[in-house]
Amino acid sequence: MNPMIYLMIFTFVFGQVFSEIDRYPLYALTGLVFWIYFSTTTIQVIESIINSSGVLKSINVPTIAFPLAAQLASLISLLLSLIPFFILMLMFGLKLGWESLFFFPVVILFSCFTFGVSIILTSFNVYFRDVQMAWSSFMPAIFYSTPIAYTSSLIPEKFLWVIKLNPLYHYIGALREILYYNQIPSLGTFLLIGGIGIVTLLVGILIFTRLERGFVSQY
Amino acid sequence: MTHNKEIAIEARGLSVSFLIQRHGINNIKDFIITMGVKSPFEKKLVLKNLDLTIYKGECVGVMGRNGCGKSTLLRTIAGVMKPDSGTLKVYGNVAPLMALGVGLEPELSGMENIKLVSTLMGLSKKELKNSLESIIDFSELTTDEIDMQTKRYSSGMMARLAFSIAVATEHEILIIDEALAVGDLGFRKKCAKRINEIKNSGSTIIYVSHHLEEIKNICTRAIFMEDGKITLEGDVLSVCNYYEQHLKPKVAPPIVTTH
Numbered sequence: 426m427n428p429m430i431y432l433m434i435f436t437f438v439f440g441q442v443f444s445e446i447d448r449y450p451l452y453a454l455t456g457l458v459f460w461i462y463f464s465t466t467t468i469q470v471i472e473s474i475i476n477s478s479g480v481l482k483s484i485n486v487p488t489i490a491f492p493l494a495a496q497l498a499s500l501i502s503l504l505l506s507l508i509p510f511f512i513l514m515l516m517f518g519l520k521l522g523w524e525s526l527f528f529f530p531v532v533i534l535f536s537c538f539t540f541g542v543s544i545i546l547t548s549f550n551v552y553f554r555d556v557q558m559a560w561s562s563f564m565p566a567i568f569y570s571t572p573i574a575y576t577s578s579l580i581p582e583k584f585l586w587v588i589k590l591n592p593l594y595h596y597i598g599a600l601r602e603i604l605y606y607n608q609i610p611s612l613g614t615f616l617l618i619g620g621i622g623i624v625t626l627l628v629g630i631l632i633f634t635r636l637e638r639g640f641v642s643q644y
Numbered sequence: 645m646t647h648n649k650e651i652a653i654e655a656r657g658l659s660v661s662f663l664i665q666r667h668g669i670n671n672i673k674d675f676i677i678t679m680g681v682k683s684p685f686e687k688k689l690v691l692k693n694l695d696l697t698i699y700k701g702e703c704v705g706v707m708g709r710n711g712c713g714k715s716t717l718l719r720t721i722a723g724v725m726k727p728d729s730g731t732l733k734v735y736g737n738v739a740p741l742m743a744l745g746v747g748l749e750p751e752l753s754g755m756e757n758i759k760l761v762s763t764l765m766g767l768s769k770k771e772l773k774n775s776l777e778s779i780i781d782f783s784e785l786t787t788d789e790i791d792m793q794t795k796r797y798s799s800g801m802m803a804r805l806a807f808s809i810a811v812a813t814e815h816e817i818l819i820i821d822e823a824l825a826v827g828d829l830g831f832r833k834k835c836a837k838r839i840n841e842i843k844n845s846g847s848t849i850i851y852v853s854h855h856l857e858e859i860k861n862i863c864t865r866a867i868f869m870e871d872g873k874i875t876l877e878g879d880v881l882s883v884c885n886y887y888e889q890h891l892k893p894k895v896a897p898p899i900v901t902t903h
Contacts, residue, residue, distance in 0.1 A: 482742070483722065485723035485738070553670065553672040559672060638726060639663045641662075641725050
C-alpha cells in the first residue's frame with residue numbers, strides 16, 4: 426500500500442519534472458519497492474528485541490532469533506508484494522527475460538546488507554531507546570540522497586563520488602539494471618554488492634555478539 | 645543425609661553483574677555529547693561470590709529482601725544471564741516460570757499461544773504434540789476459550805494458561821518466582837497439588853516467595869539471601885524464623901509532644 430501512495434506522488438509530481446526519463450513510473454517503481462523493503466525492515470528489526478524483552482529476560486532463547494524472524498518475515502512479505510507489483514510493472518512496460526532471474530541473488534545480497542545494518546541499529550537501540558527515533562528521522566535524508574526517484578545523471582559530476590559512497594545506490598542500481606534496463610549487472614557490480622553485503626553482515630554480527638551480554642540489564 | 649544424592653545445580657564462587665546507569669545518560673544524544681568523558685554504564689555486582697548446591701529432587705525456597713539478587717540468581721540458573729566469574733553447573737533442562745504470561749501474544753488464540761510458548765521453552769514438535777492435551781486439560785479452559793484470542797482472556801484465565809504451559813511437561817528443574825499468587829482458590833490448590841506431583845516425580849524445584857506459609861508447605865530446604873550472598877541455609881522453619889525477625893518493620897519511636 427505504502428509504495429502505491431509513493432508511486433502516485435512520484436508519477437504525478439516528478440513525472441513532470443523528470444519527463445526526460447523514459448517510462449518514469451516503471452523507473453520509480455523499480456526503486457521504490459526496494460527502498461520500502463529496506464526502510465520497513467530496518468524499522469521492524471530495530472524494535473524486535475525490546476518488544477520481546479519479556480521473553481528474553483525469563484526464557485533462555487537465542488536473542489538473534491527475534492531480529493532474524495523480523496527480517497525473514499519482511500523478506501517474505503516483499504516476495505509476496507512483488508506479485509501485484511510485477512503486474513503493475515508489466516503495465517508500465519517491464520520486459521521479463523531470463524536475465525530477470527538475476528533479481529533473486531541481488532535481493533538475497535540486499536537482504537544481507539539490510540540485516541547487517543538492522544542488527545547494528547538494534548544492538549544500540551537496546552541501550553539507547555532513541556536510536557529508533559533518530560533512525561526514522563534520518564530515513565528521509567537517505568531516501569532523497571539516493572537516486573531512487575531520480576537518476577544519478579542528474580547529479581553534478583563532481584558530487585557523484587558522494588553518491589557512490591552510499592551502499593543503497595549500488596543495490597538499487599543493480600536491481601534497476603535488471604528490471605528496468607533488462608541487463609545483467611557486471612561481475613564487478615556483483616562483487617561490489619556481494620562484498621558490501623557480506624562485510625555489513627559480519628560487522629553486524631560482531632557488534633551484536635559484543636553487545637548482547639549487556640542486553641539483559643536493559644530490558 | 646543429602647550428600648549421597650545427585651547434584652542438580654552447583655554454583656562455586658558465582659558472581660554476576662548488572663549494568664546500571666550513572667550520570668543519567670540514557671539516550672544516544674547525551675552519549676555522543678559526553679563521548680569518552682564518562683562511561684554511560686557501570687557494572688554493579690549483584691551476586692557476590694555465591695556458593696550453592698542443590699540436589700536432585702529437592703525443593704528449595706529462596707527468601708530475602710527485595711533487590712537482594714533472588715531474581716538474578718534464578719535468571720543465571722535459567723541461562724538468561726551469564727556469570728562474570730565462578731562456575732555454575734546445571735544438570736537437566738530448566739523450565740523458568742519467572743513471571744506469568746511471558747511470551748503470550750495477545751493477538752493469538754490460546755491454542756496458538758500454547759504452541760508458541762512451548763516452542764520458546766524448548767519443546768520439540770513431537771513433545772508438544774504429546775503434551776498439548778494435558779496442557780489444555782490442566783488449564784480447564786473450554787474449547788471455545790482455547791480458540792479465543794488471549795487478549796480477550798480475564799487475567800485469571802491468562803494465568804491458568806501460562807501456568808499450565810509451564811508445568812504440564814516434565815522438566816528436570818522448575819523455577820518459580822512468585823508466580824503462584826494467581827487464579828481462584830480451586831486453581832491454586834491444583835497448582836500446589838501439581839507442584840507436589842512434580843516434586844514427587846524427582847524434579848528439582850526452586851521457589852521464590854515472600855509467603856512464609858507457601859514456603860513451609862512446599863519446600864524441603866530454604867536459603868536466605870542478603871546483598872548478593874547466601875547468609876543462611878538450612879531447614880525451612882529456622883530460615884522462616886530468621887526471615888521474620890530480620891525483616892520485621894522497624895517501629896518508629898513514638899512522637900512525644902511537650903507543652
